[in-house]
Amino acid sequence: MFLFGLTSLLKVCILLTNAIAILSEDRFLARIGWSSNVDPGFGNAQDTASIKARTVHLITSVRTLMRFPLMFINTFIIIYELILG
Numbered sequence: 142m143f144l145f146g147l148t149s150l151l152k153v154c155i156l157l158t159n160a161i162a163i164l165s166e167d168r169f170l171a172r173i174g175w176s177s178n179v180d181p182g183f184g185n186a187q188d189t190a191s192i193k194a195r196t197v198h199l200i201t202s203v204r205t206l207m208r209f210p211l212m213f214i215n216t217f218i219i220i221y222e223l224i225l226g
Contacts, residue, residue, distance in 0.1 A: 155214060161203045162211055170200070 164170060 152218070155211075155218065158203065158207060159211060159215070161200055162207055164200060164204070166201075166204075170197070
């Protein structure tokens with residue numbers, strides 16, 4: 142019973158990471174004002190302490206760092222589900 146819940150939790154985490162990784166910055170995030178390449182303006186410092194700025198930075202980091210590991214993890218999960226599914 143515990144292992145079933147643990148694998149389901151692992152699959153949910155992988156699916157959420159996949160959802161973050163496929164967000165398009167140009168098509169989706171820039172429309173709602175969550176783009177990471179916003180010009181801070183003349184003489185203004187870029188906001189790095191707000192929740193929004195940290196969330197944008199987290200999304201950018203996940204998209205950059207998890208691209209190749211997610212390919213291997215998704216392949217492993219697909220093969221696992223096909224064999225033991």
